[in-house]
Amino acid sequence: MASSAQTPTPRTAQADTFWTRLSPTTRHAGCLGILLVVALAFYAPAVFEGKTIQGTDTVTFRANAQVTVEHHQKTGEWARWAPNVFGGMPYVNEKISVLQLDDVVNLVRGAAWPVSLLFVLMAGVYLLVFYLTRNHFSGLVSGLAFGFTTYIPIIIGVGHGTKFVALAYAPYVVLAFAYTLRNSSLLGGLLFAGALALQLRANHPQIVFYTGMLLLLWWIVEAIGAWREDRVPELATSTGWLALGTVLSLAMAAEPYLARYQYKQYSVRGGAAAVNGGGAGGGGMGWTAAMRWSHGPGELFTFIVADAFGGGGQTYWGPKTFTEGPHYLGGVIMALAGLAVWRVRTWLAWGLGLGVLGTALFALGKYAAWLNWPMFQYVPFFDAFRGPEMWLSITALALVLLAGIGLDYALRRKEQQGRRTQSTDPRQRPLLIAFGAVFGIVALMWLAPNTVLDFEKPNEQQRIRQALLRENPNVSPKNPRVQQAVRQQMQKQKQQRRGAFTTDAQRTMLFLVLAAGVLVLYRRKTLPAWGAGLAVLAIVGVDLWGVDTRYMGDERYSAQDVEQSIPTYSFDQFIKERQKKAGGLGRFRVLSLAEGDPTSKARPSYHYENVGGYHGAKLQRYQDYLDHILQVTGSGPPNENALDLLNTRYVAARQQLPGTEVAYRSQESGVLVLENTDAVPRGFLVGTTEVVEDPTQMWSRLRSASFEPRQTALLSAPLDQPVTPIDSGSTAEATMEHYEPEEIRWTVNTDAPRFFVASEVYYPAGWNAYLDGEPIPIHRTDYLLRGVHVPAGEHTLEMRFEPKADRYGTWIAWTSTILVYGAVLMLAGIRVRRQRGAGPEDEEAA
Structure with missing residues (x-):
C-alpha cells in the first residue's frame, strides 16, 4: 500500500492534446480562472451591482x-x-495589528466580498488536491464542490463571516500538513505554522479545532501505516516539525488569542460556566447547551438529496429546532469519494475516510452520545463549542478531497497496458459499481420513501393541535373535528415534503447518470481526459448551483449598506x-x-x-x-x-x-x-459597605426593596481601610470629567474616607484604577460593578482598560511572525538557488 507521506506516483504518458501542450503555468491559470469566473457569476449582484449581503x-x-x-x-x-x-x-x-498574509486578502475583501475569500477557499482546495494527485481536473472539481457546497452560501447569507474566513484558510492548513508529512522538513513545519496562524486569525476557533481533529484522525491512520511499513522514524520527524509549527502558529496568533483566552475564563464559555454545568474538559458550557443543533442521523442523507428533510426555513421538518438549509454536496461527489476510499488503497485515502467518519459522528452530537459524551468530558476545549452540526463543514472538506482523489483514479490510464480492449478496462467496473451504489440507494428511497422517512417533525401534530385550539378556545381537544383537522393538515404537509424529496431524488439520479456516462465514455476512449474532466466539472457545477440559488437568491441582497439597514x-x-x-x-x-x-x-x-x-x-x-x-x-x-x-x-x-x-x-x-x-450616576460615593460572600445571598440582597444602592455597597471580601457614613453635613461628590470606551476620569471630593462605586461592569483582566496617578485596587462591588476606596480630600480618579494579555500577545505575535516569515523566505531562497545551480546531470538525477 502506498503512503500519503511518499511522493506521488509519476503520471504515465498522456495523449498529445491541446491541454497537454499547454505549459504548467497556463494550466494552473486556466483552472484558477474558471473558479474565479464561476464565483463572480454566482455573486454578481454583490460585485457588479453594488449590493450587499x-x-x-x-x-x-x-x-x-x-x-x-x-x-x-x-x-x-x-x-x-x-x-x-x-x-x-x-x-x-x-x-x-500584526501584519500577515491575510492582510493582503483583506485589501480587496471589502470591495469584493464574498468573492475574494471564496476564491481563496476554492484555490486552496484546488492546490491541495493537485498536490495530492497531480491532476488539474481533480483539483478543479474539488475546489468548485467545496466552494459551492450548500453550507458556504448559507453561512455567507446569514452573515457568519468569521466562520467563512476560517473555512477559506482550512485547505491551506491541510496542504501544509500533507506537505510536511511527505517531506519531513523544517520548511513544512514553518509553512504549517503560517497557514494555521491565518486560520486562527479568522477569529473562529471552533472551525480551527474541527480542522485540527480532521488532521489528528488522518495522522492516526498515517501512524498505523508507518508502523506497518517501518516508516516510524520518518513520521516521527514529520510529527516533530508539525508540533513545532503548531507552537509557532499559536505564538503568531497570540494577538488576539492570549487576550481572548483570558477573556474566556470570565465568559459563559469559560471556567465560570463550568461551575454552572460545564464539562470537565477545562471549562465550558453544559452538555445540553453544547449539543443544541445536533445533526439527526437521517439528515446525513442531505449530502446526497438536498431536500430529504425539507431544505431550510419553514420547509424544514428535521429534529433540529430550525435550520437555514442542508449540507448538500451531490451524488456525484459522494460516488467519487466512495470510489477513492474503496479503490485508492493509500493511507491518505483511508485517513481522509476516517476523517469523514469521525467528523460526521461528532456532528450527530447527542444522537451519538456514546462518542461525544466522553469527548465532551475529557478532551480539552471540546465542551467550549455549541452547534455540533458545524462539524459537517469539515466533513464536506474531507469528502471533496476524497472526490478529487476518486476522479483522479477514474481519469488515469495507468493500469491499461498494451492493446487492451475497451471491455477489459480494469477501472470501468469499479467506477460503475461506485456510481451504481449511490444511484441504487437514492432510487430505493425514491421508490419507497415512507420506509425510512416519515416526513413529520417531532411533536408536530401536538403543535398543530395547540394552534387550532388557540384559534378556537371554546372547542374541546377531544372533539373529532379537531382530530380530523390535525390529520388533514399533517397529510397535506407530508404530501408537500414527499414531493420535494421526490423531485430532488430524481435530480440526484440524473446527475449521477450523466457523470457516470461521461466517465465511461472516457474509459472507452471516446472522450479525452480534458473533455471528461470539464464535463464532470460542469455537471457538479450545475448541480450545486441549482441548489445554492435556493439559499442565495435576490432576497439576500440589499441596495443599502449594513449600517443603513x-x-x-x-x-x-x-x-x-x-x-x-x-x-x-x-x-x-x-x-x-x-x-x-x-x-x-x-x-x-x-x-x-x-x-x-x-x-x-x-x-x-x-x-x-x-x-x-x-x-x-x-x-x-x-x-x-x-x-x-x-x-x-x-x-x-x-x-x-x-x-x-x-x-x-x-x-x-x-x-x-x-x-x-x-438610576444611580455612573460614579458615586457611599459611606457603608457590607461583606456578602455567598453569591445567592448577594443576589437576594440586591433584589430586596430594603437595599439602598446609593448608601451601601456589597462586597465579597472586606476592605483594608475603613469608610465613614455619609450624613446631611458630609461632603461626598463625584463628577465625571471624561468618558471614552477605554478611559474614564472623575473628580472626587470627600471630607472623609469613602467607597467609590463605578456603575461599570467588573472585569479584572483589563481594567486598572489610578488615584492621583497612583494605582489602587478595584474591588468587585454589588456583584457586577467596580469599586475603589477613596481617602479624604479632592482627587482625580481614573479607570483605564489596559489588558496585559493584549500587550504581551502583540509582542509575541510580531516576534514569531517575523521569525517564521523570515525563515520561510530564507529556506525558499536557498532551495531556488540550489535548483538554479544544479547542472543538467543533477536535474536528470533529481
Whole structure:
C-alpha cells in the first residue's frame, strides 16, 4: 500500500492534446480562472451591482461595533472595550495589528466580498488536491464542490463571516500538513505554522479545532501505516516539525488569542460556566447547551438529496429546532469519494475516510452520545463549542478531497497496458459499481420513501393541535373535528415534503447518470481526459448551483449598506437627543423591552449604551446579573434595584413599569420611553459597605426593596481601610470629567474616607484604577460593578482598560511572525538557488 507521506506516483504518458501542450503555468491559470469566473457569476449582484449581503449576524456585528467604530473615526484607534453591549464587554470589534498574509486578502475583501475569500477557499482546495494527485481536473472539481457546497452560501447569507474566513484558510492548513508529512522538513513545519496562524486569525476557533481533529484522525491512520511499513522514524520527524509549527502558529496568533483566552475564563464559555454545568474538559458550557443543533442521523442523507428533510426555513421538518438549509454536496461527489476510499488503497485515502467518519459522528452530537459524551468530558476545549452540526463543514472538506482523489483514479490510464480492449478496462467496473451504489440507494428511497422517512417533525401534530385550539378556545381537544383537522393538515404537509424529496431524488439520479456516462465514455476512449474532466466539472457545477440559488437568491441582497439597514425609530431619536443633552457617551444606559427579549436583540446597541444586547460569549457575571438580579426574562417586570445599579435611566417598553415615569410615547408604534429617576450616576460615593460572600445571598440582597444602592455597597471580601457614613453635613461628590470606551476620569471630593462605586461592569483582566496617578485596587462591588476606596480630600480618579494579555500577545505575535516569515523566505531562497545551480546531470538525477 502506498503512503500519503511518499511522493506521488509519476503520471504515465498522456495523449498529445491541446491541454497537454499547454505549459504548467497556463494550466494552473486556466483552472484558477474558471473558479474565479464561476464565483463572480454566482455573486454578481454583490460585485457588479453594488449590493450587499446582509445576514442577521452581519447586522448584529455592525450594531455591536458602533461605539468602537465611532471611537476609531474620532481618534484613529480601535477600542477593545464596547460599553454599548451588555453594559460593557471586551473584544466586540477587535482589530489585529500584526501584519500577515491575510492582510493582503483583506485589501480587496471589502470591495469584493464574498468573492475574494471564496476564491481563496476554492484555490486552496484546488492546490491541495493537485498536490495530492497531480491532476488539474481533480483539483478543479474539488475546489468548485467545496466552494459551492450548500453550507458556504448559507453561512455567507446569514452573515457568519468569521466562520467563512476560517473555512477559506482550512485547505491551506491541510496542504501544509500533507506537505510536511511527505517531506519531513523544517520548511513544512514553518509553512504549517503560517497557514494555521491565518486560520486562527479568522477569529473562529471552533472551525480551527474541527480542522485540527480532521488532521489528528488522518495522522492516526498515517501512524498505523508507518508502523506497518517501518516508516516510524520518518513520521516521527514529520510529527516533530508539525508540533513545532503548531507552537509557532499559536505564538503568531497570540494577538488576539492570549487576550481572548483570558477573556474566556470570565465568559459563559469559560471556567465560570463550568461551575454552572460545564464539562470537565477545562471549562465550558453544559452538555445540553453544547449539543443544541445536533445533526439527526437521517439528515446525513442531505449530502446526497438536498431536500430529504425539507431544505431550510419553514420547509424544514428535521429534529433540529430550525435550520437555514442542508449540507448538500451531490451524488456525484459522494460516488467519487466512495470510489477513492474503496479503490485508492493509500493511507491518505483511508485517513481522509476516517476523517469523514469521525467528523460526521461528532456532528450527530447527542444522537451519538456514546462518542461525544466522553469527548465532551475529557478532551480539552471540546465542551467550549455549541452547534455540533458545524462539524459537517469539515466533513464536506474531507469528502471533496476524497472526490478529487476518486476522479483522479477514474481519469488515469495507468493500469491499461498494451492493446487492451475497451471491455477489459480494469477501472470501468469499479467506477460503475461506485456510481451504481449511490444511484441504487437514492432510487430505493425514491421508490419507497415512507420506509425510512416519515416526513413529520417531532411533536408536530401536538403543535398543530395547540394552534387550532388557540384559534378556537371554546372547542374541546377531544372533539373529532379537531382530530380530523390535525390529520388533514399533517397529510397535506407530508404530501408537500414527499414531493420535494421526490423531485430532488430524481435530480440526484440524473446527475449521477450523466457523470457516470461521461466517465465511461472516457474509459472507452471516446472522450479525452480534458473533455471528461470539464464535463464532470460542469455537471457538479450545475448541480450545486441549482441548489445554492435556493439559499442565495435576490432576497439576500440589499441596495443599502449594513449600517443603513439598522432601523431607527422615533423613540430611538428621543433617547439619543437626551443622551446628547446629557453629555454623550457614559451618561446613562437603556433597557429596550419594546422588541421582546432584550438579550436577543443587538439593534439598540447601535443607538445607545444597552443593558441588553446579543453576543454568543457574554461575561458569565453579567449573565448572572440578567438571570438572578435583573430577572428580565421572567414573567414580571425587571427588578428596580437592578435597573438603578446599572445606571439604567430609560426603558423602552410597551407598558409602564413600576418606579418609572412616561417621558415619551411613540404615536406610530405605541412604544413608551420610561424614565427611571432613581438610576444611580455612573460614579458615586457611599459611606457603608457590607461583606456578602455567598453569591445567592448577594443576589437576594440586591433584589430586596430594603437595599439602598446609593448608601451601601456589597462586597465579597472586606476592605483594608475603613469608610465613614455619609450624613446631611458630609461632603461626598463625584463628577465625571471624561468618558471614552477605554478611559474614564472623575473628580472626587470627600471630607472623609469613602467607597467609590463605578456603575461599570467588573472585569479584572483589563481594567486598572489610578488615584492621583497612583494605582489602587478595584474591588468587585454589588456583584457586577467596580469599586475603589477613596481617602479624604479632592482627587482625580481614573479607570483605564489596559489588558496585559493584549500587550504581551502583540509582542509575541510580531516576534514569531517575523521569525517564521523570515525563515520561510530564507529556506525558499536557498532551495531556488540550489535548483538554479544544479547542472543538467543533477536535474536528470533529481
